[in-house]
Amino acid sequence: MKLWRAALWLFLPGMARCMEPVSLSLGAISIIAPLFSYYWFRGSPHDCKPLERAINTTALQVDFDDKIYGQHLARLVVLKGVSGFMKNKNPKKPLTLSFHGWTGTGKNYVSQILAKNIYPDGMNSQFVHQFVATLHFPHAHLIDKYKDQLQAQIRNGVKACETSIFIFDEVDKMLPGLIDAIKPFLDYYENIDGVSYRKAIFIFLSNTGGGKISELALDFWKNGKKREDIKLSDVEHHLSLSAFNKKESGFWHSSLIDKNLIDYFVPFLPLEFEHVKMCVRAELQHRGHAVNDALVTKVAKEMTFYPKEERVYSVKGCKVVTAKLDYYL
Template sequence: MKLLQAAVIFVLVPTLAQAFDPLTVSVVAGGAVMAWHLLSSDSWLKCRFQECCNRNSTLNFTALKAQLDNRLFGQHLAKDVVLKAVLGFSNNPSPKKPLMLSLHGWAGTGKNFLSQILAEQVHPAGLRSKFVHLFLATLHFPHHDQVKLYKEQLQNWIRGNVSACPSSVFIFDEMDKMHPGVIDAIKPFLDYYEEVDGVSYRKAIFIFLSNAGGDLINKAALDFWASGKRREDIQLKDLEPLLSVGVFNNKNSGLWHSSIIDRNLIDYFVPFLPLEQRHVKMCVRAEMAARGYAVDEKIVQEVADEMTYFPKEERIFSDKGCKTVQAKLDIHEDVVMGDTKARG
């Protein structure tokens, strides 16, 4: 397309110079240059009016860290791993493979939240961006007898979108509900190939979200608590080997006996720890602030108390994380709004 545009301008301007006066030629040439900027896929002018692909994979590390610190609670390990992984990947001008993260933990611990924050740092429109692609296993791959079709469709979709934008982001949610074999379709795009059929996938980011492995993570967290250790002392080496083996051998993980694991193509298995009541309170405060309400610690405590925790007697960890905080807060809506109005 660009070659065609250049050829038109190259042929048109000399021809006009013979037929018209210099002023006319200058005006037409200027118009041709303007047309070039409008038609070029990544021109600054075109990108002022519509979203363009961010081909520069360098991310704002400070901005990403601030977003994770302010919006993701109780996940010191996930923050640390993802920040280091993304920093190394974005600062590498020629990565050998795409970045592949697999996020594991029970519902409500922040997996979706982190993936959205990361997507927003690559493409500011986040999940609304045409360069960020979210797949839900139960919606996009529901039927067990159509695995072959899903694999073909998935390969075509990824190939086409990475061709249009090398820094595309692909998020696969509900991996624990994915039919075995489907996700292996993307294995060629994750491997250490310079190009696959003329397309380079090395600047793309792939993220898996899964509840699989959550029981292993929760048990490890409970063991740390029972031994008197702080959750902040849990390190990646304490959990990653358990996750990779556990997920590979779990028939309900979506990665059961997957060649993606077998070929060591997942860069990091990122564990999300179960949240304690103090983290649930952080979520309540953040939700109240997001709604424009004054933070009332009495309401914060009441919402946190209404959540269910495990083990049943000790009530250490929230069994739904922060997933139902919004719904719980809705019950207190009238009180919170009245309190906010009273404070002016």
């Protein structure tokens, strides 16, 4: 008996096991086909979350409190912006967030947490689509092809699930003009060719504006003010101008900014020594190790900080904490 028949034999009721091999084969098809169709095509019942099922704001806030450090503005904007959008049964346009700040400050982490709180499979969900500029769009001479591919992927993604999430990483490394290919999907159209994009979420991650954000944070620190006193209004306008005017931003002269299609420019502040220590503790707990305060401090002190004299902010945020712990553990 062939392997697949042997496997099937185990799952058949006793009477079916008495059938002739030919009958068994035909019977197997009639039994397996519906099951195959059911499990293959039905997907997870939680895959495409309807907009009416509002996001659990409390759970999202707990995740931010436990895993995101020193980013009061990002927490506030994402919590309010996303929860308000998800509760709106008839939004006028997709939700569009643009995250800005130096590497290691939590931009990717926040987008991952957000995806996880909307879809149980998080970044592995078939309705969460991630594009990395240097990986997916590396060649300038292929920009027209990239535009067509990008539009097709967004169109097919939203057809499959109206609440799809699209994450664009390394936007500052994206080919100039490429991002404008998705402008129609972010606009106030009721539908485009019969497809509505109003319930989708678009997130852009960029290092653009990191210098301005750091400068502002440092000014607050020098003047004895708390970082929590920094307001979104203090930096949001500067971020939009920086993104629009810098050719390396990916948004250079982009209609997304010119037409005010980005709902929130979200600043990610540089991380201080205490925030880096929090990252080390969290990583130790994630690996199942007891938290050793001496080790936490030692790893944090090995990070590079700026300005050189004051050593206030981590140059790489929490980016290399994992590698540092690998060395010690």
